[in-house]
Amino acid sequence: MVDTRETTYPGRLPRWGNADLVDCDVQVAVGSVDVLAPYLDQRWRDYLSESGVRAIDPHQYPKGAPISALPGSAPATGGPPGSDLGLLRAQVLDRWQARYAVLNCGFEISAIHNDDWALAMARAVNDWQAAEWLAPEPRLRASIVIPAQNPELAAAEIDRLAEHPGFVQVLLPVRAEAPLGKRRYWPIYAAAERHGLAVGIYAGGASGNPPTPVGWPSYYLEDYVCLSQAFQAQVVSLVSEGVFTKFPALRVVLIESGFTWLPALMWRFDKNWKGLRREVPWVDRPPSEIIRHHLRLTTQPLDEPGEPRQLIETIEQLGCDEMLLFATDFPHWQFDTEEGVLPSGLRPEVEHRILATNALETYRF
Amino acid sequence: MPKYVVATVDEIPPGQRKIITVERRSIGLFNVNGDFYAIRNQCPHEGGPLCEGVLSGLVRSEMPGEYEYVRRGEIVRCPWHQWEFDVRTGQSWFDPAKTRVRAYETTVETTTSLATSDADLVDAGYTKGPYEAETYRVEVDQQYIVLHL
Numbered sequence: 001m002v003d004t005r006e007t008t009y010p011g012r013l014p015r016w017g018n019a020d021l022v023d024c025d026v027q028v029a030v031g032s033v034d035v036l037a038p039y040l041d042q043r044w045r046d047y048l049s050e051s052g053v054r055a056i057d058p059h060q061y062p063k064g065a066p067i068s069a070l071p072g073s074a075p076a077t078g079g080p081p082g083s084d085l086g087l088l089r090a091q092v093l094d095r096w097q098a099r100y101a102v103l104n105c106g107f108e109i110s111a112i113h114n115d116d117w118a119l120a121m122a123r124a125v126n127d128w129q130a131a132e133w134l135a136p137e138p139r140l141r142a143s144i145v146i147p148a149q150n151p152e153l154a155a156a157e158i159d160r161l162a163e164h165p166g167f168v169q170v171l172l173p174v175r176a177e178a179p180l181g182k183r184r185y186w187p188i189y190a191a192a193e194r195h196g197l198a199v200g201i202y203a204g205g206a207s208g209n210p211p212t213p214v215g216w217p218s219y220y221l222e223d224y225v226c227l228s229q230a231f232q233a234q235v236v237s238l239v240s241e242g243v244f245t246k247f248p249a250l251r252v253v254l255i256e257s258g259f260t261w262l263p264a265l266m267w268r269f270d271k272n273w274k275g276l277r278r279e280v281p282w283v284d285r286p287p288s289e290i291i292r293h294h295l296r297l298t299t300q301p302l303d304e305p306g307e308p309r310q311l312i313e314t315i316e317q318l319g320c321d322e323m324l325l326f327a328t329d330f331p332h333w334q335f336d337t338e339e340g341v342l343p344s345g346l347r348p349e350v351e352h353r354i355l356a357t358n359a360l361e362t363y364r365f
Numbered sequence: 366m367p368k369y370v371v372a373t374v375d376e377i378p379p380g381q382r383k384i385i386t387v388e389r390r391s392i393g394l395f396n397v398n399g400d401f402y403a404i405r406n407q408c409p410h411e412g413g414p415l416c417e418g419v420l421s422g423l424v425r426s427e428m429p430g431e432y433e434y435v436r437r438g439e440i441v442r443c444p445w446h447q448w449e450f451d452v453r454t455g456q457s458w459f460d461p462a463k464t465r466v467r468a469y470e471t472t473v474e475t476t477t478s479l480a481t482s483d484a485d486l487v488d489a490g491y492t493k494g495p496y497e498a499e500t501y502r503v504e505v506d507q508q509y510i511v512l513h514l
Contacts, residue, residue, distance in 0.1 A: 183429070183430075242426075242428070242429030242430075243429075245429060246428060246429055274446070274447075274448065275446050275447035275448070276447065277459070278421075278423070278424050278449075281424040281425055281426035281432065282426040282428060282431075284426075
């Protein structure tokens with residue numbers, strides 16, 4: 001079935017002119033494990049076929065949910081949305097005239113509980129990204145997927161790929177096995193900082209932890225809405241554990257996290273830090289200062305209040321014009337018209353920072 | 366500057382405190398390793414009874430996992446919101462630029478020195494006369510804490 005909307009890509013908003021644009025969140029999907037076969041050792045290829053594993057999919061974006069895919073983003077030849085370079089060129093790079101787009105592959109390495117197999121799959125996904133996406137398309141950059149369940153192996157995988165200029169970020173799932181500030185994860189941050197890579201925390205993870213702090217919800221709606229709680233917990237952990245004191249050059253990007261919750265979190269965090277900071281003496285500045293310096297957030301999906309002015313006020317409450325990174329979240333269906341890609345009513349200089357400047361300062365393009 | 370005898374030294378052993386009321390002000394009197402300090406028992410934040418809070422130190426750190434515990438027994442934390450103040454100076458150490466609590470001078474004096482001090486009479490406008498009655502030495506082993514309001 002062909003949706004008529006798929007053939008029209010009117011392009012950028014006229015007010016942007018020729019301004020630089022970087023799309024900081026474009027999802028690529030591994031259609032099936034067969035795609036990875038050329039990048040796996042024979043031992044793991046046979047392991048997959050002998051055990052009958054066809055896909056590793058925790059269904060963060062269920063196939064039938066409208067939000068999961070823009071109409072026309074699935075290749076006609078089969079395979080999931082976000083698995084075809086031609087469509088990605090047309091629907092992201094050309095449509096928005098993007099200087100760069102950052103690929104985030106949500107392949108759930110965290111669902112694999114065998115550390116060696118997890119590393120083998122991560123390596124395969126990374127080599128597949130390098131060969132089939134980065135090599136043919138110079139406007140693309142990619143994120144390194146890692147077996148976060150074993151941070152030493154993860155750091156080694158980061159080191160292996162660090163010299164490849166196409167990789168600009170390391171991905172961690174927001175639903176990790178533990179709060180991401182914990183020292184067990186520090187080898188990952190050390191490697192990222194060593195190589196000038198951002199750490200991207202994406203809206204996924206199959207560690208077994210529910211998306212909410214109170215257990216498993218019943219509905220996809222709850223799962224989707226409550227994921228911002230997991231992001232909040234990770235931000236509080238990263239700051240409180242002193243990750244940014246230990247790794248002062250580290251940048252963390254929250255991907256698909258939303259951002260309207262952040263001002264209130266910073267108010268609460270600062271206030272309670274004043275009374276409890278003796279617990280975390282390495283947090284030597286108000287947490288909001290640390291957050292503004294080290295944290296970046298992608299713009300889609302946007303939380304949209306009925307009155308657009310309220311969203312602009314919330315962005316002003318962030319207290320910093322450097323935090324938001326333009327993102328379409330392709331191929332997820334987060335907005336209907338070009339106007340919907342960003343909040344309306346931004347001051348032009350802020351809009352230009354969001355479109356590209358912030359990304360250019362965050363990533364090693 | 367009026368002076369008030371507010372406690373005996375042995376009432377407040379090192380590490381202990383006494384809350385007193387002088388001229389309708391509630392004041393905390395602290396013994397820090399044998400030295401006595403007094404600060405207003407009213408937190409500048411929300412007016413909490415600051416001097417009833419935990420007496421502790423401050424923790425410094427350059428790096429996660431490293432702790433340097435300093436000024437033990439010299440920092441009082443308001444029981445309401447845990448704001449921290451130096452009992453020796455009233456200085457706040459959570460937000461030093463903005464907050465300080467009133468500190469008062471204290472001295473330790475003996476019965477004799479208190480009894481032989483002329484300051485209050487001079488202050489009251491009296492002039493010493495030419496005569497001096499015979500006096501006898503009285504042994505005292507008590508010391509008093511004097512608050513200078």
